[in-house]
Amino acid sequence: MRFFSYFTPSAPWAFVYMVQQFEYNPTKFLKWAVNFSDLRKAQNRGKLHITPRIKLMLVVAYLAYFASIIMIVSQALWHNAFFAIGGIIFVPFFCISVVYVVTVVLQKTIINPVQNREMLAAIQKLASSKALRIAVLGSYGKTTMKELLVTVISEARKIIATPGNKNILISQVRWVNNSTLGNEDVYVFEYGEAKPGDIAKLAHFSKPEIAIITGIAPAHMDAYPDLDSIVKDFASISSVVDASETYFNNQKLLKDNIKGSAYDIDGLGKWKVSNVSVSITGTDFTLSNGNDRLELRTGLLGMHQIGPITAVVVIAKKLGLSNQQIITGVSKTTPFEHRMHPRQLGGAWIIDDTYNGNVEGMRAGLELLKALSAKRKIYVTPGLVDQGTESENIHKQLGDLIAQAKPDKVVLMQNSVTSHIQAGLSAGNYDGEVTIENNPLEYYTNLEHFLAAGDLVMLQNDWPDSYR
Amino acid sequence: MKTVAVIFGGRSTEHDVSIVTALASIIKPLELTKQYKVEAIYIAKNGAWYWDEKLKDINLFSSGQIQDFLHKTQPTSVQFDGGMTLVKASGIAGRKTSRKIDVVFPAMHGTYGEDGSLMGLLRMAGVPFVGCDMDASVLAMDKVLAKQVAESSNIPVAKYECIYRDAFARKPADILRIVEKTLTYPLFVKPAHLGSSIGITRVTNVQELQNAIEVACHYDSKVIVEEEVANLIEVTLPILGNDQLKPALLEKPLTKPEDFFDFESKYMHGGKGGKKSGGKGTKGSQGYSELPAQLDAELYKKAEQTGLAVYRELGCNGIARIDMLIDNKTNIVYFNEVNPLPGGLYEHNWRAAGVSSVDLVQTLVRLAEERFQQQQQENTVFSTNYLQQF
Numbered sequence: 001m002r003f004f005s006y007f008t009p010s011a012p013w014a015f016v017y018m019v020q021q022f023e024y025n026p027t028k029f030l031k032w033a034v035n036f037s038d039l040r041k042a043q044n045r046g047k048l049h050i051t052p053r054i055k056l057m058l059v060v061a062y063l064a065y066f067a068s069i070i071m072i073v074s075q076a077l078w079h080n081a082f083f084a085i086g087g088i089i090f091v092p093f094f095c096i097s098v099v100y101v102v103t104v105v106l107q108k109t110i111i112n113p114v115q116n117r118e119m120l121a122a123i124q125k126l127a128s129s130k131a132l133r134i135a136v137l138g139s140y141g142k143t144t145m146k147e148l149l150v151t152v153i154s155e156a157r158k159i160i161a162t163p164g165n166k167n168i169l170i171s172q173v174r175w176v177n178n179s180t181l182g183n184e185d186v187y188v189f190e191y192g193e194a195k196p197g198d199i200a201k202l203a204h205f206s207k208p209e210i211a212i213i214t215g216i217a218p219a220h221m222d223a224y225p226d227l228d229s230i231v232k233d234f235a236s237i238s239s240v241v242d243a244s245e246t247y248f249n250n251q252k253l254l255k256d257n258i259k260g261s262a263y264d265i266d267g268l269g270k271w272k273v274s275n276v277s278v279s280i281t282g283t284d285f286t287l288s289n290g291n292d293r294l295e296l297r298t299g300l301l302g303m304h305q306i307g308p309i310t311a312v313v314v315i316a317k318k319l320g321l322s323n324q325q326i327i328t329g330v331s332k333t334t335p336f337e338h339r340m341h342p343r344q345l346g347g348a349w350i351i352d353d354t355y356n357g358n359v360e361g362m363r364a365g366l367e368l369l370k371a372l373s374a375k376r377k378i379y380v381t382p383g384l385v386d387q388g389t390e391s392e393n394i395h396k397q398l399g400d401l402i403a404q405a406k407p408d409k410v411v412l413m414q415n416s417v418t419s420h421i422q423a424g425l426s427a428g429n430y431d432g433e434v435t436i437e438n439n440p441l442e443y444y445t446n447l448e449h450f451l452a453a454g455d456l457v458m459l460q461n462d463w464p465d466s467y468r
Numbered sequence: 469m470k471t472v473a474v475i476f477g478g479r480s481t482e483h484d485v486s487i488v489t490a491l492a493s494i495i496k497p498l499e500l501t502k503q504y505k506v507e508a509i510y511i512a513k514n515g516a517w518y519w520d521e522k523l524k525d526i527n528l529f530s531s532g533q534i535q536d537f538l539h540k541t542q543p544t545s546v547q548f549d550g551g552m553t554l555v556k557a558s559g560i561a562g563r564k565t566s567r568k569i570d571v572v573f574p575a576m577h578g579t580y581g582e583d584g585s586l587m588g589l590l591r592m593a594g595v596p597f598v599g600c601d602m603d604a605s606v607l608a609m610d611k612v613l614a615k616q617v618a619e620s621s622n623i624p625v626a627k628y629e630c631i632y633r634d635a636f637a638r639k640p641a642d643i644l645r646i647v648e649k650t651l652t653y654p655l656f657v658k659p660a661h662l663g664s665s666i667g668i669t670r671v672t673n674v675q676e677l678q679n680a681i682e683v684a685c686h687y688d689s690k691v692i693v694e695e696e697v698a699n700l701i702e703v704t705l706p707i708l709g710n711d712q713l714k715p716a717l718l719e720k721p722l723t724k725p726e727d728f729f730d731f732e733s734k735y736m737h738g739g740k741g742g743k744k745s746g747g748k749g750t751k752g753s754q755g756y757s758e759l760p761a762q763l764d765a766e767l768y769k770k771a772e773q774t775g776l777a778v779y780r781e782l783g784c785n786g787i788a789r790i791d792m793l794i795d796n797k798t799n800i801v802y803f804n805e806v807n808p809l810p811g812g813l814y815e816h817n818w819r820a821a822g823v824s825s826v827d828l829v830q831t832l833v834r835l836a837e838e839r840f841q842q843q844q845q846e847n848t849v850f851s852t853n854y855l856q857q858f
Contacts, residue, residue: 346819375822442500449497452824 005039006092012061014039015099017048019057023168023194024111026103028222033096053111057102064098065091115170122176123205131184133206134315135241137191137199137234138214138249140361141308142167144300145214146190147336148312152329156321157185167192169201186319193233195223200236211241212311213248213258217358221388231257247311251360263311265303271314273306278371280342280349280456287313294323299334301342301351303371304364309333340365347453349374354462357384359394359401365460366405375454379405382413382440382463383421392420399424407432413463414438470570472504472833473554475586477511480578481666481687484529485811490575491526493812497825498573504833507554507567511576512538519544519554519567552595571833572597574809578662582809583609596840598832599786600808607782608806611660611692614782618803621781623774626793626802627651628694630660633685643681644674647693654696657681659688670696699796702804703761705775706789706814708823710835713779715772716814716821720761759820767799774801782806786835789814 005011015033022028048054072087136145146161153159166175167190181187191202203211213234216227224230235257238246246260247268255262267273267287275286282299285306298309309330316326335341338355353365362381369377379402387394399421402410410425412418414436425434437443440463443450451457476490477483490508498506508523518541528534547553552569572595574586584605590597600608607613615625629647636643647655657680659667667687669680677693684691706716763771775790782788789810793802813832815825823831 346816437502446496446500449500449825452818452822452827453820454822455824 007088008039009065011039011092012065012095012099013048013058014042015096016054016057016061017046018042019099019103020048020054021046024053024103024107025194026100026107029103030096030100031222033100053106056106057099060102061095061099064095068094115173118170118177119173119205122173125176125181126206129181129184129187131181132186132210132319133208134186134188134210134212135191135203135206135208135237136188136212136214137193137202137237138212139193139217139219139230140356140358141214141249142190142192143336143355144305144339145212145308145312146188148308148333149186149188149315151333152312152316152326153186153319153321155325155329156316157319158183159186159188160184161188162190165192166190168194169198169205172202172205193230194220196229196233199233200239203237203240208237208241210245210315211237211247211260212308212315213237213246213254213260214308215249215360216251216253217360218384218387218390218394219358220386221390222386224388227253234258247314249307261314263307263314265306268307268310268314271310273310276303276306278303278368280351280372292323294327296327296330298330301335301340302364302368304367305340340368345451346448348451348455348457350447350451350457350459353458353460356460357386359384359398362398362460363401365458366401369407369456369458370405372456374456376409376452376456377405377407378409378411378451378455378457379407379460380411380413380443380457381421381460382415383417384461385463387417391417395420396424396427399426399430400428403428403430406430407458409433409435411435411437411443413440413443415463469503469505471507471567472498472571472573473507473509473552473569474498474573474575475509475511475581476575477513478576478578478581478586479511479513479515480576480581481662482577482582483513486575486577486581487529488526489577489809489812491524491529493815493825494573494575494829495524497829498833500826501830503830504571507569509544509554511581515580516543517546519556548593550594552590552593569595571595571836573829573833573836574599577809577811578609582807583661596836598836600784600788601839604783604785604788605808608784608788608808609661610690611658611805612690614778614806615692615803617781618778621777623777623781624800624802626694626697626804628692631681631685631691631693633689633691636681636685636691640678640681644678647677648674651693651695655693656696657684657691657693659684660690660692661688697793697795697802699798701761701763701794701796702791703763703771703794704789704791705772706787706810706817707775707779707784708787708818708828708831708835710785710839713776714823715776716817716823717760718763718768718771718775719814719817720758720763722756722758759817763794767794767801770799771801774803778803778806784808785839786832787813 018032019029022032068091075087134149136142150159150161160181162172162175166172172189189202189206189208191199193199216231216234218227231253238259243259246258248254248258248260248262250262250264261269265273271287271289273285273287277284278301280301282297283301283303283305284297287294287296287310294313296309298305313326316329338352341352343350343352351368356362356365369379383395383398395417403425409432412421412434418436422434474490474494476486478486480486495506495508498504507519510518510523512518518538520541522528522537528537542557545555547555552572553566554569555564555566558565572590574581574597576582576586580586582605584602587597587602587605591602607617612630615628618625629650631643654670654672655677657669657671657677667684669683671677671680681691701720703718703720705718708714761768771792771794774792778790779788784806787810789807791804791807793804813828815828818828819825
């Protein structure tokens with residue numbers, strides 16, 4: 001049925017939808033298309049966002065689809081029926097090729113020149129601002145860090161950050177152009193990396209004075225050959241930001257390649273962490289530097305939040321915030337939707353971490369699951385997408401991490417990495433219950449039927465239906 | 469994959485409640501287990517059986533399209549062939565579709581379903597079925613018999629009198645006199661076999677008593693009149709199991725004796741007939757209630773033990789809900805009645821007790837199979853030379 005979905009009239013629509021999903025990256029689209037994913041599932045959880053570019057692409061895609069069909073039918077009627085039958089196979093390939101070519105041509109002839117003009121206007125607008133600029137980059141934890149900075153620093157300073165997931169260059173350019181920036185004290189830019197060179201381009205555009213690198217993990221491995229290439233991309237921030245103003249998560253790979261101050265669960269520089277307590281409603285800890293002591297309480301879950309909060313506290317102090325302002329700001333930090341976000345369902349606790357898309361984030365979630373007490377613990381995941389050639393190893397590692405967290409039950413969403421996670425579970429001698437769900441949407445929407453009071457459920461990552 | 473047939477609807481005043489129990493609380497979780505093929509069997513109000521995938525859709529019933537469906541659809545035949553097989557016309561060249569049933573999950577409330585009738589049929593068919601067996605269902609659905617069994621086991625019950633419709637029709641004055649002589653107002657008048665509070669009236673004088681008995685006789689040939697328990701705390705306890713019993717949480721409906729749940733307040737207004745008081749109310753399938761009931765530990769334990777004792781004495785299996793009345797001053801726990809198939813399986817209570825809907829239905833199917841296996845080991849055949857004499 002998956003194969004036949006490429007021949008239905010909804011196929012051109014699905015092709016254009018996926019181009020948009022891949023942010024008009026023709027190479028990613030082509031890789032996806034030749035993988036023969038099930039087009040029936042491609043739009044299960046999303047809708048095509050209609051723009052002038054999309055309208056044009058839809059028209060061209062359907063013209064290609066119907067033109068190829070008319071050509072084949074005419075062959076069948078007037079010439080060689082066998083040739084026509086063979087030609088049917090050609091329909092989706094022709095359609096995919098046309099969508100690919102249109103994407104490339106539109107990008108080069110119309111989109112790029114327009115975007116260049118937009119970029120110039122944004123650079124001029126930024127140049128007129130006196131605000132301090134903070135860049136947040138990393139494979140994971142960027143949104144949390146960005147929100148932490150805004151919540152804490154806004155206790156004393158006017159601060160604004162790039163909204164939502166606007167972390168690619170053109171979306172930041174448009175944000176600058178369309179925002180009424182002017183009297184803020186601080187701007188926070190979230191940098192998204194999808195391919196080598198992205199960080200340098202973003203840094204060149206926003207020219208930050210402070211940079212925070214939240215962590216490194218395998219992500220976008222379809223574009224980066226290895227972790228070294230990702231860290232090299234992150235390290236390019238040093239061409240703009242001084243080492244004294246660079247903070248990074250204390251991971252070996254970052255420590256070996258980035259010049260700056262490392263933060264982790266033990267603190268940052270002379271700032272030391274103590275009295276840590278984690279619960280389903282938040283995290284408490286003490287941060288001290290000599291006689292300077294802050295008793296902090298955050299609504300964020302997990303010990304892995306302590307390092308980033310420490311970095312924010314240090315930056316906030318540099319910006320002149322008082323201890324009370326910092327304590328108040330940290331107390332206002334609450335979980336963000338789909339990121340270690342706890343909620344109750346019929347007496348059960350669910351930790352929604354479905355926006356988590358890397359193995360380090362998964363590790364943090366599993367450590368939290370292990371630390372919390374519950375009558376029954378359930379761990380639900382489809383695994384991780386875009387892990388490239390390392391996918392098998394990463395998912396075996398994930399299986400092993402799950403085994404170490406010892407949930408009572410593991411629910412895996414059936415896909416191409418499921419067997420690797422299972423192998424990791426076996427290697428970790430996991431002896432709990434494992435169930436495989438082949439309809440994630442059905443499982444999530446009926447979650448209440450699977451849960452009871454006293455259950456603790458960790459939902460990590462979501463797997464787009466367009467992936468296999 | 470085993471096939472589980474969920475039977476619902478039926479010739480009962482609780483027909484509509486049964487549909488909701490089946491579709492929301494049984495079929496959906498059973499399908500989510502991915503371990504069973506679930507077949508929906510609907511018994512219409514005229515007693516005809518229907519088997520179709522479309523019957524799993526609540527919209528068919530809520531929209532009223534069910535009448536059109538019944539008009540166009542052939543009823544299903546049930547074949548007892550050393551088990552149970554559903555047979556229906558496929559609509560293609562006179563061919564028939566059949567499906568062998570491995571386990572039956574009755575989801576019928578009240579007469580012909582919950583009262584042991586269906587259970588007797590399934591016993592005869594030799595197919596495992598969920599919930600109380602025939603004898604326990606018969607006892608449970610007769611409020612008088614259930615109280616008599618409880619009394620014989622020294623479990624306290626409120627004072628009561630049993631009235632038969634025929635006797636009341638012949639000599640109403642005599643019956644009223646006997647009731648007034650043996651019982652003290654206020655009294656509750658109930659049809660002996662109906663659930664969901666149908667036909668129940670609270671009375672405080674002889675005129676109300678007569679009217680109430682007439683109403684109850686309209687629904688049932690057997691009526692129970694019982695004294696109201698003073699200083700009342702009403703509690704209910706769902707229980708699961710065959711030999712090893714697992715109680716859920718003791719639940720307290722947040723109502724006063726004078727505004728006890730009738731059918732209307734239980735099911736028609738989301739349970740709003742019950743008064744909401746305090747912040748611990750839970751809006752379960754039966755409206756607002758306190759879950760778990762806030763009783764002191766000793767009284768809670770006593771009520772739980774009473775519920776478990778009733779479950780055992782009546783011979784319940786699978787699942788049942790025991791309703792009890794507590795005199796808050798004397799701390800006496802009275803057995804009130806048993807519900808062998810609680811509406812919606814009381815899944816809200818089970819969920820609060822740590823049993824998910826999926827686990828609940830899976831456990832019930834397992835218990836049904838275990839009981840069936842035990843019954844299969846009983847010898848029901850005895851070889852004699854009796855026939856050789858003829």
